[in-house]
Amino acid sequence: MTTRSDQIRMLVELARLTALDEGSPQAFKVRAYENAVAGIEGHPGELSGLTKAELIEIKGVGNSTADKILELEATGKVTKLETLREMYPPAFVALTKIPGLGPKTLKMLRSELGIEDIESLKDAVDAEQLRELPGLGEKSEQKIAKAIDRLGLHGKDRRTPLVEVLGFANSLAQRIAEIEGVVEAVPCGSIRRFSETIGDVDIVVATTNPGLVGEAVLAFPEVTEVVGAGETKTSFLTRVGLQVDIRTVRPDQLGSALLYFTGSKAHNIALRQKAIDRGLLLSEYGLFKDEEVLASETEDEIYEALGMQAVPPMLREGSGEVEAASDEGLPNLIERSDIKGDLHYHSDRSGDGRSSLAEMVEAAIGAGWEYVAFTDHGEDLAINGSTPDQMLAHRNQIRDLDSRYPEISLLFGCELNIGRDGELDYDPDFRLEFDYCVASIHSHFDLSSDQQTTRILAALQDPAVNAIGHLTGRYVGRRPGVELDVGVVLEALALTGVALEINGALDRLDATSEVARQAMSVGVDVVIDTDSHHTRDLVRMDYGVRYAQRGWVTANRVLNARPVDQLLAGVAARRS
16 A cells, blocks of 8 residues: 555656656646645545546546556556656756756756766866856856755765655654564654754664564565665665665663664764763663663663763754753753744745645644744745735735634734845835735845845844744755855844744755754744645644754744744834
């Protein structure tokens, strides 16, 4: 049986590879797959077991797409997808992550220069071959070279964005947990620490039958090459070259294994030194005094035996957390239960929104939120924005829904677009019609650091602006964030009282955890948002909170952990 996630992953990959094959992301077949994904995401139940006629009833799912979903259900694979995978192997697909290299350009690079992967592209750039091709030139060549370096796409230490791995790792762990004798299966390493990129996938499995785990895992369809198979470790490569390491331990060793394989290396070294200082030995099998096991079943027991507070996985980076935990000095980190609302939230009023106002309101109520600010795009964002008249009509709809849903407060907001020189949508008086505004950059990513800093500083001076959204505009692994003077921006945020957004979209996670920690140190409030465009995006709040924890963000400094009256009082104070 295939899950909704399996079906969506299949269709997303078909869309991506078909765009390469057709030479355009706007080709009819590509749009068909994308429409099917949107329809499946909005479908209330699982698709497994549905007939072709029932599948076609789902908005966006046509005959051909329904056939592929049924083929995946019956055989575990799709012939068309397998054909495209042979034509466009992972090394070539990785080139699509580089800004400026669309499907049409990539086909030209392949035919004219024989470019098949990042390495051959970098060689061609170094040899200045790209500038001779139609539509490129010296400036484009330089931008591509810079993107390769900034995205970390070249070299043996290449890492994979969390957004591309988290769903796969969780799904794999869930299937492993169903194997006979398995007590628990947990993704560890960078995934558990919620780093925005990962190296390999590490899954710790507590089991009474380790041999069966390895045998069962190697029969999974994701396995394309076996790296190693033993009693306690099974390793394999996926089709995209991602290495997966499955580590098996006894159930009574789960805590020590989780601690060890979650890392980081620096954190583990510091813990082992603390153990040595107490005459103890710490390993993946437990905390020992000579031959006696002092603790191994849970991580908390081990930390307690070392005289420490338990350190949450997101903090384990060797950046002062061991010293803080040894002195009862860990911060009171923000938790998902502290969140009272979402202040970056779209409906289909935005051109890229996919759920109606009412649907988004009901989703917010389902999430337990006390308030939500609808921040649909301002007029200056091409295609996706709204005119003043459209926004006022939108406000009327929000006010009407607000009266119909007394259990939640609905705010009329806007995501203002920050222009090249810091200008914002609408005139100053109209901007003050909004209850709340987040201002974000969506263009002009190639400006200098000074220019980017200046445009942000100009935007946050406006009294209508309450938060700066996705600070650098990055997409992890696809578009590097803009370069700016973070220290100067944080100082200005602290002076003006404008909040810094931590965007919970896995491909953004922006501002970074490092910047969030800096914000905590200089008195800047943060707002953790989902930037939802669909009812299924609300899970991003969980991601945003976990990522904020990496930045040592405390509950008292999170704007949307405050009651709505306190939030609105802050907005009014800034405007006055």
